[in-house]
Amino acid sequence: xxxxxxxxxxxxxxxxxxxxxxxxxxxxxxxxxxxxxxxxxxxxxxxxxxxxxxxxxxxxxxxxxxxxxxxxxxxxxxxxxxxxxxxxxxxxxxxxxxxxxxxxxxxxxxxxxxxxxxxxxxxxxxxxxxxxxxxxxxxxxxxxxxxxxxxxxxxxx
Numbered sequence: 001x002x003x004x005x006x007x008x009x010x011x012x013x014x015x016x017x018x019x020x021x022x023x024x025x026x027x028x029x030x031x032x033x034x035x036x037x038x039x040x041x042x043x044x045x046x047x048x049x050x051x052x053x054x055x056x057x058x059x060x061x062x063x064x065x066x067x068x069x070x071x072x073x074x075x076x077x078x079x080x081x082x083x084x085x086x087x088x089x090x091x092x093x094x095x096x097x098x099x100x101x102x103x104x105x106x107x108x109x110x111x112x113x114x115x116x117x118x119x120x121x122x123x124x125x126x127x128x129x130x131x132x133x134x135x136x137x138x139x140x141x142x143x144x145x146x147x148x149x150x151x152x153x154x155x156x157x
Contacts, residue, residue: 001033001034001035001036002014002033002034002036003015003016003020003031003032003033003034003046004031004032004033004034005020005023005024005029005030005031005032006029006030006032007023007028007029008028008029016052016056017056017058018058021049021052021053021056021058024046024049024052025049030045031045031046031049031052032044032045032046033046057106057107057110060107064103064104065102065103065104065107065108066100066101066102066103066104067100067101067102067103067104067107067108067111068098068099068100070098071115072096072098072100072111072112072115073096073097073098074094074095074096074097074098074112074116075094075095075097076092076093076094076095076142077092077093078090078091078092078093079091079092079093079134080093085139086139087139088138088139088140089121089136089137089138089139090136090137090139090142091134091135091136092134092135092136092137092142093132093133093134094132094133094134094135095131095132095133096133102126102128102133105120105122105126105135106122108120109121109122117141118137118138118141118142119137119138119141120135120136120137121135121136121137121138124136
């Protein structure tokens with residue numbers, strides 16, 4: 001899907017960042033989405049700017065992401081199946097004791113980057129079960145960070 005912005009002076013740009021949203025909200029431009037088809041494409045006016053902003057993380061959407069916009073109470077440990085503790089990325093188990101749920105890994109990764117300096121991999125699979133979330137994280141971003149008492153051990157090995 002392609003997003004285009006038509007400015008008041010008639011110029012056309014593309015993108016979906018916070019500045020695009022701000023200009024559209026201020027009435028300085030109009031936003032459109034192009035839905036490509038096999039034989040033709042369709043052009044739609046984006047008239048619900050709030051939903052647009054939530055969809056792209058410009059405005060936080062707790063209902064969609066499962067994550068409140070607060071400092072999370074997080075516990076973590078190295079996953080029991082991780083056998084390469086010296087790798088760039090390691091598998092970890094994460095618990096959110098604040099009651100939040102991870103429904104959008106990209107949003108969770110962004111929040112953990114801001115709150116704890118973690119670098120969570122968003123290009124690989126992740127899962128949940130038993131109240132925890134399994135994911136990959138850059139090992140060095142976790143170093144020196146507190147983990148649970150049941151952690152598998154020092155992540156520097």
